[in-house]
């Protein structure tokens with residue numbers, strides 16, 4: 576683990592063959608984060624991030640003129656002039672359909688930066704095993720007036736329920752307004768079962784504490800409740816990747832945390848492109864150390 580962390584230090588950053596054109600192009604004006612700044616951020620996090628973005632179908636949020644520009648495309652398919660380091664792949668369930676996108680290495684990630692991809696949203700599966708997801712993402716979406724402590728409490732509540740099913744739970748900030756609780760799975764169960772499990776978690780949370788939790792998106796806004804968004808877990812659905820930047824003011828990122836770090840000291844957009852290198856330097860190990868080693872098969876059970 577120590578060796579793994581040393582590899583993230585400046586001495587040993589990955590290099591890319593992909594040429595950045597206009598490296599000074601501004602992506603986040605208020606923070607002054609440029610194309611080159613974003614590429615440098617990804618070089619710092621690459622070794623921790625790679626398992627969550629490599630060899631997965633991707634949906635990409637592209638903002639060619641940065642977050643203040645007018646163009647904003649949520650893309651699942653190739654675009655004109657797309658760099659060769661971004662793969663086009665055929666969905667085995669849609670062989671005649673438009674191809675999907677994947678990256679396989681750091682060059683692919685830099686190619687995304689070059690194309691003004693400011694958010695990366697993978698499927699919860701790898702292309703080695705399309706029909707068998709390897710993670711469940713529970714997305715905690717607080718209504719406008721929900722105190723942050725309650726969002727933290729909801730994450731712990733989910734953790735307990737997930738662990739009660741014999742599975743592991745990891746937490747990350749969304750980089751937006753909430754938290755994501757992520758469970759690694761051995762890729763054994765299919766999409767229906769995995770989404771069913773996620774829905775069961777959300778339903779049981781809201782049934783046991785309907786004052787705090789909602790399992791349906793309708794009326795989630797301004798309800799004062801937390802929507803337990805389980806809908807990231809169907810085939811073709813996505814959630815923002817661990818370590819992905821967010822195309823919102825602040826240049827926040829979705830940051831994996833150790834559970835002990837989940838306090839009121841930090842908020843959902845606390846970690847950013849700017850402050851992450853200092854965070855990595857201060858860490859003694861990967862905050863999601865052992866994520867894939869903790870994967871267990873989803874048990875079939877009556878729900």
Ligand code: ATP
Nearest residue numbers: 649696714716749750751752753754807813814815
């Ligand atoms: P927050 O904490 O603000 O809820 P989030 O990442 O959980 O942040 P959103 O960015 O609102 O939530 O996105 C919700 C989900 O919908 C994401 O996981 C994403 O993969 C997907 N998504 C985002 N934008 C689009 C879009 N334009 N079309 C389809 N799906 C989208």
Ligand code: MN
Nearest residue numbers: 714715716753
């Ligand atoms: Mn959310």
Ligand code: MN
Nearest residue numbers: 714715716804
């Ligand atoms: Mn959501």
